[in-house]
Amino acid sequence: MNEEYGESSTNEEEEEDEYTNPNENIFNGNQGYLICDAAVKDKLDYETISEKYEIKPENLKIIQAIGEGYYSDVHMGILSLLTAKITVAVKTTKTKTGAMNAEESEGIRKRQRQALREELRIFEHLQSSSAGGHDNVLKLLGAITIIRADFCLMTEYCECGSMDSFLQAKWRNGHFVDELVIEANEYEQVWKIQHDSKWREDFQSRREKGLITTSDLLWFALQIARGMEFLATMKILHRDSAVRNVLLKTDLTLKVADFGLSRKLRENDDGYYVGKEGTAIPILYIAPESLKSRRFAITSELWSFGVVVWELFTFAEKKPYSELDHYENNEPFYEILVQHLSSGRRLSIPNNVPRQM
Numbered sequence: 001m002n003e004e005y006g007e008s009s010t011n012e013e014e015e016e017d018e019y020t021n022p023n024e025n026i027f028n029g030n031q032g033y034l035i036c037d038a039a040v041k042d043k044l045d046y047e048t049i050s051e052k053y054e055i056k057p058e059n060l061k062i063i064q065a066i067g068e069g070y071y072s073d074v075h076m077g078i079l080s081l082l083t084a085k086i087t088v089a090v091k092t093t094k095t096k097t098g099a100m101n102a103e104e105s106e107g108i109r110k111r112q113r114q115a116l117r118e119e120l121r122i123f124e125h126l127q128s129s130s131a132g133g134h135d136n137v138l139k140l141l142g143a144i145t146i147i148r149a150d151f152c153l154m155t156e157y158c159e160c161g162s163m164d165s166f167l168q169a170k171w172r173n174g175h176f177v178d179e180l181v182i183e184a185n186e187y188e189q190v191w192k193i194q195h196d197s198k199w200r201e202d203f204q205s206r207r208e209k210g211l212i213t214t215s216d217l218l219w220f221a222l223q224i225a226r227g228m229e230f231l232a233t234m235k236i237l238h239r240d241s242a243v244r245n246v247l248l249k250t251d252l253t254l255k256v257a258d259f260g261l262s263r264k265l266r267e268n269d270d271g272y273y274v275g276k277e278g279t280a281i282p283i284l285y286i287a288p289e290s291l292k293s294r295r296f297a298i299t300s301e302l303w304s305f306g307v308v309v310w311e312l313f314t315f316a317e318k319k320p321y322s323e324l325d326h327y328e329n330n331e332p333f334y335e336i337l338v339q340h341l342s343s344g345r346r347l348s349i350p351n352n353v354p355r356q357m
């Protein structure tokens, strides 16, 4: 394994409590995640981690850094399997913890490892299905969990990174082609292909120029819907759906990713999970009923999907509800948002959306 990870000859068993909720508090202070104070009860039901994914450190070579999240660093690496070498994304605890001393730093890393362990459990559950996962959900390919210094998760590598930067770049570089045409009567909206017989033929040349169209945005929305539908059938609540947490392959296949806040519904949960007190949640994406009660269900996932579609059609240029950003009377943003939604107001319909949607 790469020197960056340091040499470790000890097979230290993690002493960390596997059943604590690692993400509680770690998102504190992260913009857009907010702690609610409603009374809560916590229900979790995870399978134990199997050894199916454990790999030896010498089979992983780290190549370069590709990203950074709130609780992990992400690198691109090469995983050597019996018959092949594959490119993987490697999620590790953060190199820079911002801690004042070694003891504090180890405390932070311990929480980060716990967060990654939780994510691992979700991956394992999702991949326990007969299909072994879903094409639109990121797959776990390996993990090192028994050697603390090398602790990491390895997932499919998505060459184009996360969807928010991809969309922003397309918009800023003028690489979006609106396929909708407003007719002279100003009411009827038709597709370009209905006016231009060459539109279909030019598909390949648009691809080569790196252009994306309204149909592509719909295709992205459909893929995310399929991924989230799969999560729902596996009784997983993602709870952090946002375009920044969707990853993209070069063939424009999308992968729902980042299960750091995800929870599995138990059989006896009555269809909802009640968030633990102190957990920070991404309020801009959360359904009003979950904001108020901390109850999360498949229906609240559908709300988040709606916000994701809004982000797709606005090219992730702005955060949802950015017009509410100016705080009035020092009221907390959470309160402003709850009032806004309770009064029936919603995100505005973006310009490029087909009317049927």
Ligand SMILES: Nc1ncnc2c1ncn2[C@@H]1O[C@H](COP(=O)(O)OP(=O)(O)OP(=O)(O)O)[C@@H](O)[C@H]1O
Residues within 6 Å of the ligand: 066, 067, 068, 069, 070, 071, 072, 073, 074, 089, 138, 155, 156, 157, 158, 159, 161, 162, 244, 245, 247, 257, 258, 260
């Ligand atoms: N499988 C992957 N393929 C390619 N790039 C990836 C992959 N996983 C993560 N990345 C890159 O690393 C960044 C951080 O990853 P990720 O969001 O999963 O980390 P995190 O610590 O869980 O972040 P968050 O703060 O959103 O919880 C992503 O925005 C993306 O650019």
